[in-house]
Amino acid sequence: MEHKLALSDKNLEDFLTISEIKVGFDAFTEAQWIKLGKTANNLCRGLPIEGADLLHIVICRALEGRRRCRRELPMEVFIYHAMESVVDAFIKRRKSDPLENTIHPLDSEDAIELMDMLDSRIGTPEEEMIANQTLQALKQLFEGDERSMEILTYQMDNLQPAEIQKLMELTPVQYASALKAIRRKYDKLGLQESL
Amino acid sequence: MTKQSKQSIEQLFNIAKAVSHQVIKLPDREVLDEDNDSFTKSEGFMAKRAYLKALQTVGAKDTKQVEPKVPSFNLANTLMKGVSVKVARQKLMGLNAANDPSLQLIANSANLLNDEEILKTYQALLSAGLLDIG
Structure with a gap:
């Protein structure tokens, strides 16, 4: 038991305390806030939830000590991954059989909170419309840009960068350049939504 | 679906x-x-506001746990009385890196906010202790 406690204490030291997390947020630069805002909006694209709500849920968990940040991890990376895992869990829970949810009730508390928050909007025609329209807008945005569209199609199928490069016979430099062009164009999707 | x-x-x-x-x-x-456009800056501002809102949410939960029966007294609300939008906006625009580097973002975005957002942000910063009363 003593050994276990000692191990546990040692492990705790690997993570930022709540006070340190707050200090970390207070010292965030403008660029770090932009990265968080942008990625939160990206992850909510096509979902009936705002990036601000997703960020709020995740930051609350961090400030309550329910999500812990490893010391070596930059805080914006920590928050981003927390957001990504919440949305991932949310999508998986929505896909799964209700019976399966009762067998694994504790897979993601945050995803459940998101489900509760969106309860009245899940499975509605509006939700379907948002998802389909957003995907349509994305395809229109890249219409005529065959290379970008091909990369996006592979990304939609969740292929890894190395696989995509190999399939398209792109050098790392060519691939990085194509990704940069996609990212800049993708940003316009957010601008369109805000208008 | x-x-x-x-x-x-x-x-x-x-x-x-x-x-x-x-x-x-x-x-x-x-x-x-x-990303030098106002939309991008507003994304950063949104994130900062989500943080300030989370501070309020978590703070509110803590207060509730410690003193569940004490009637709530909102210092920020009290201080808001008599503060005009103009004054609040000027205060926000006056924030600078000397106060807190992360507040620079709010100062830069103050002109993009409507009156309601200005007052909400002013109140949030007061509650979080990030703004001087004087």
């Missing part, structure tokens, strides 16, 4: 992940140089 809509959500999520991984890895300098 149709199978097609479920698939659309997953496909959008996969693209969002790929793009966001790039964004997160960008050097700060590049983010600022590349």
Whole structure:
């Protein structure tokens, strides 16, 4: 038991305390806030939830000590991954059989909170419309840009960068350049939504 | 929900992940140089506000746990009385890196906010103890 406690204490030291997390947020630069805002909006694209709500849920968990940040991890990376895992869990829970949810009730508390928050909007025609329209807008945005569209199609199928490069016979430099062009164009999707 | 809509959500999520991984890895300098429009700045401002709101939420929960029966007294609300939008906006615009580097973002975005947002932000900063009363 003593050994276990000692191990546990040692492990705790690997993570930022709540006070340190707050200090970390207070010292965030403008660029770090932009990265968080942008990625939160990206992850909510096509979902009936705002990036601000997703960020709020995740930051609350961090400030309550329910999500812990490893010391070596930059805080914006920590928050981003927390957001990504919440949305991932949310999508998986929505896909799964209700019976399966009762067998694994504790897979993601945050995803459940998101489900509760969106309860009245899940499975509605509006939700379907948002998802389909957003995907349509994305395809229109890249219409005529065959290379970008091909990369996006592979990304939609969740292929890894190395696989995509190999399939398209792109050098790392060519691939990085194509990704940069996609990212800049993708940003316009957010601008369109805000208008 | 149709199978097609479920698939659309997953496909959008996969693209969002790929793009966001790039964004997160960008050097700060590049983010600022590349995205110099007001929309991008408003995304940063949104994130900052989500943080301030979370501070309030978590703070409120803590207070509730410690003193559940004490009637709530909102210092920020009290201080808001008599503060005009103009004064609040000036205060926000006056924030600078000397106060807190992260507040610079709010100062830069103050002109983009409507009256209600100005007052909400002013109140949030007061509650978080990030703004001087004087």
